[in-house]
Amino acid sequence: MTTARETVLGRIKDALALAPAPDTTVPRAYRTGRTLPDDERLALFTDRLVDYRATVHTCTADRTAQVVAEVLREHGARRIGVPAGLDPRWLDAYDGEVQQDSGDIPAPRLDALDGVLTASAVGCAETGTVFLDGSPDQGRRALSLVPDLHVCVVDLSTVEAGVPEAVARLEPRRPTTLISGPSATSDIELERVEGVHGPRTLAVVIRTDR
Amino acid sequence: MSSTFLGMPATPPRSPYGTGNLRGDRKFPEAAHDELRNEQLRRNLGRATRTIRAKRLDVTGELPDWEALREAGSAIKTDTMNRLPELLEQLEQKVTERGGTVHWARDGVEANEIVTRLVKATGSSDVIKVKSMATQEIGLNEHLESAGITPYETDLAELIVQLAHDKPSHILVPAIHRNRDEIRQIFLKEIPGVDPGLDNVPAHLAAAARAYLREKFMTTKVAVSGANFGIAETGTLAVVESEGNGRMCLTLPDTLITVMGIEKVLPRYRDLEVFLQLLPRSSTGERMNPYTSMWTGVTPGDGPQDFHLVLLDNGRTAALADRIGREALNCIRCSACLNVCPVYERAGGHAYGSTYPGPIGAVLTPQLAGMHAAKDDPNSSLPYASSLCGACFDACPVKIDIPSLLVELRHQNTEQSGTTAEKLAMKAAAAVMKHPKLFTAAQKGAGIGRVIGGRDGRISHLPPPFNGWSESRDTAAPPKQTFRSWLASAEGAATMRAAAGEYEKNRKQQKKEEEEK
Numbered sequence: 001m002t003t004a005r006e007t008v009l010g011r012i013k014d015a016l017a018l019a020p021a022p023d024t025t026v027p028r029a030y031r032t033g034r035t036l037p038d039d040e041r042l043a044l045f046t047d048r049l050v051d052y053r054a055t056v057h058t059c060t061a062d063r064t065a066q067v068v069a070e071v072l073r074e075h076g077a078r079r080i081g082v083p084a085g086l087d088p089r090w091l092d093a094y095d096g097e098v099q100q101d102s103g104d105i106p107a108p109r110l111d112a113l114d115g116v117l118t119a120s121a122v123g124c125a126e127t128g129t130v131f132l133d134g135s136p137d138q139g140r141r142a143l144s145l146v147p148d149l150h151v152c153v154v155d156l157s158t159v160e161a162g163v164p165e166a167v168a169r170l171e172p173r174r175p176t177t178l179i180s181g182p183s184a185t186s187d188i189e190l191e192r193v194e195g196v197h198g199p200r201t202l203a204v205v206i207r208t209d210r
Numbered sequence: 211m212s213s214t215f216l217g218m219p220a221t222p223p224r225s226p227y228g229t230g231n232l233r234g235d236r237k238f239p240e241a242a243h244d245e246l247r248n249e250q251l252r253r254n255l256g257r258a259t260r261t262i263r264a265k266r267l268d269v270t271g272e273l274p275d276w277e278a279l280r281e282a283g284s285a286i287k288t289d290t291m292n293r294l295p296e297l298l299e300q301l302e303q304k305v306t307e308r309g310g311t312v313h314w315a316r317d318g319v320e321a322n323e324i325v326t327r328l329v330k331a332t333g334s335s336d337v338i339k340v341k342s343m344a345t346q347e348i349g350l351n352e353h354l355e356s357a358g359i360t361p362y363e364t365d366l367a368e369l370i371v372q373l374a375h376d377k378p379s380h381i382l383v384p385a386i387h388r389n390r391d392e393i394r395q396i397f398l399k400e401i402p403g404v405d406p407g408l409d410n411v412p413a414h415l416a417a418a419a420r421a422y423l424r425e426k427f428m429t430t431k432v433a434v435s436g437a438n439f440g441i442a443e444t445g446t447l448a449v450v451e452s453e454g455n456g457r458m459c460l461t462l463p464d465t466l467i468t469v470m471g472i473e474k475v476l477p478r479y480r481d482l483e484v485f486l487q488l489l490p491r492s493s494t495g496e497r498m499n500p501y502t503s504m505w506t507g508v509t510p511g512d513g514p515q516d517f518h519l520v521l522l523d524n525g526r527t528a529a530l531a532d533r534i535g536r537e538a539l540n541c542i543r544c545s546a547c548l549n550v551c552p553v554y555e556r557a558g559g560h561a562y563g564s565t566y567p568g569p570i571g572a573v574l575t576p577q578l579a580g581m582h583a584a585k586d587d588p589n590s591s592l593p594y595a596s597s598l599c600g601a602c603f604d605a606c607p608v609k610i611d612i613p614s615l616l617v618e619l620r621h622q623n624t625e626q627s628g629t630t631a632e633k634l635a636m637k638a639a640a641a642v643m644k645h646p647k648l649f650t651a652a653q654k655g656a657g658i659g660r661v662i663g664g665r666d667g668r669i670s671h672l673p674p675p676f677n678g679w680s681e682s683r684d685t686a687a688p689p690k691q692t693f694r695s696w697l698a699s700a701e702g703a704a705t706m707r708a709a710a711g712e713y714e715k716n717r718k719q720q721k722k723e724e725e726e727k
């Protein structure tokens with residue numbers, strides 16, 4: 001008996017034989033390999049994040065712990081989750097409860113957290129996008145999804161000018177999440193509403209000297 | 211048996227008649243006629259499409275290399291179709307290497323059976339779903355329900371449609387035909403335990419949906435998704451979304467089943483750099499959609515540990531066998547062509563009778579499911595649901611020449627059925643346009659030039675009202691002028707006027723007769 005796989009592949013080959021098409025080369029005349037000076041990248045990234053209703057805090061690396069603590073306090077986060085590989089010094093100034101994540105914590109327990117603090121892998125200035133790739137300082141995907149507040153630390157050195165430059169930095173095999181502002185919907189009369197299922201608040205802490 | 215063994219290629223079959231959601235029960239003119247009586251629907255649609263048109267123009271205008279991105283997107287898709295067998299085999303290999311299981315489905319019926327079997331194997335009687343055109347196309351929800359499995363749509367608009375026992379009317383915003391008051395009513399009636407004081411503020415409506423679905427996300431063990439892209443080179447799948455319901459479905463359950471049309475494969479991971487620019491800007495008019503999830507097989511300790519990819523044909527290979535029509539397979543489902551289409555804006559999505567409405571639906575649906583002349587198929591009316599104004603072509607991020615495809619399908623349909631294209635187009639015009647004259651005057655654009663010459667270089671089937679003109683002149687030679695310049699000439703203008711006048715006269719007559727009845 002012919003399997004579905006053989007049948008479908010056979011049909012495709014038949015189709016291509018019936019309607020052969022000339023070889024196509026892909027023109028890539030769009031912008032790639034762009035670089036921007038630090039201050040311009042910071043300004044563009046910040047502008048785009050704010051435009052999509054993320055809150056942005058900028059600091060030098062030595063002030064990470066203070067700024068993180070301020071942001072968490074500002075949002076009333078008393079219990080937060082962190083990935084196992086997060087730099088523990090980032091929590092030095094935070095006086096709330098910290099739950100270090102592990103794979104056996106079920107999702108409903110993540111739902112009981114006020115927020116989550118993670119690092120990030122890459123940023124894209126032109127679109128205001130943060131990329132998470134599941135590295136130890138970012139944790140599994142559920143952790144940065146279920147709690148209602150996501151505080152994300154981004155090093156300016158990882159922020160690229162545009163999408164091609166950012167995509168080039170990704171490791172395809174890692175589970176990757178692109179985040180551009182808080183969860184939103186335009187499903188009701190195409191009016192953008194922030195906050196559906198993902199975190200309703202996204203706070204980005206940009207560190208300028210790393 | 212596959213014909214390849216005989217060395218003679220056979221035309222691949224369309225999606226089987228009477229299955230899935232690729233065919234309405236009425237022809238476009240009748241269906242559109244009823245929808246037009248719905249003033250509310252037209253107001254909702256008009257407002258929504260106006261908003262999104264403006265946003266799209268803003269964010270596409272912002273990129274100096276937008277045209278270069280469109281060129282690249284179009285070429286990547288064309289190249290993909292040319293190399294489909296090797297790319298699908300590569301995708302299968304990579305997904306399998308990374309711990310996923312790949313299934314192939316000849317048609318929707320087979321895909322439904324595969325998904326149902328996989329869900330049953332988990333022992334779960336519920337599945338959460340993230341918006342997927344492919345599963346809507348094959349009628350998966352209906353099939354799951356008949357097998358005792360409850361599917362929960364988690365995309366806000368899909369949820370609205372599901373709760374209202376309604377059908378989607380737009381690719382991206384399936385509940386675009388509903389306004390906030392209607393949505394409030396639906397929620398009050400259908401969501402168990404909803405706050406009876408719920409008002410019509412969109413943020414409050416979204417919050418009600420969040421509360422309702424939260425528990426489902428936390429407890430349901432199986433999810434079904436679609437995919438925007440599948441990367442052959444790495445086996446990576448991508449889902450582009452806004453609300454986070456996609457992330458929930460792709461991350462929290464133990465089992466994930468992804469149903470993907472075979473045309474959604476892309477050769478290289480790098481190609482995402484093009485489509486992650488083209489898609490969000492064309493669809494929601496945002497620089498980037500809030501969330502995109504990309505995963506490659508199974509990642510230990512993160513997300514579903516049981517992953518299945520179902521590769522779906524269901525008429526796609528039939529479209530691929532058409533040298534002209536295959537271009538419709540390049541579609542990335544952004545919905546820009548719907549939002550700019552004057553016919554869609556008036557008729558709404560339901561009039562097309564298919565999962566795929568609007569200009570792309572009018573070309574894709576007949577290609578996937580066919581236009582069966584003998585059965586008086588509603589799909590045979592779809593290629594006439596257009597004024598060929600060309601706005602869809604201009605908006606399309608992968609440069610699909612929809613007007614030319616429509617003209618080609620009209621040509622095929624008239625050849626099959628012997629009906630005059632004029633009658634069908636006039637019916638469509640009368641159904642949706644206040645001024646059918648303008649509709650006929652808009653019968654211009656890239657596609658027509660080709661038809662003037664015909665496939666074989668003869669004038670055969672001209673779209674209305676010009677077919678009258680070509681029949682009355684027995685010169686088979688193509689006009690020396692281009693079509694556009696002919697149209698601009700005194701002769702062309704006179705023909706246009708005569709044809710439109712003739713049509714108006716007929717219509718008045720028809721109306722009088724109707725009134726007398």
Ligand code: SF4
Nearest residue numbers: 541542544545547606
């Ligand atoms: S045909 Fe083009 S514009 Fe229309 S939905 Fe598909 S990609 Fe978008």
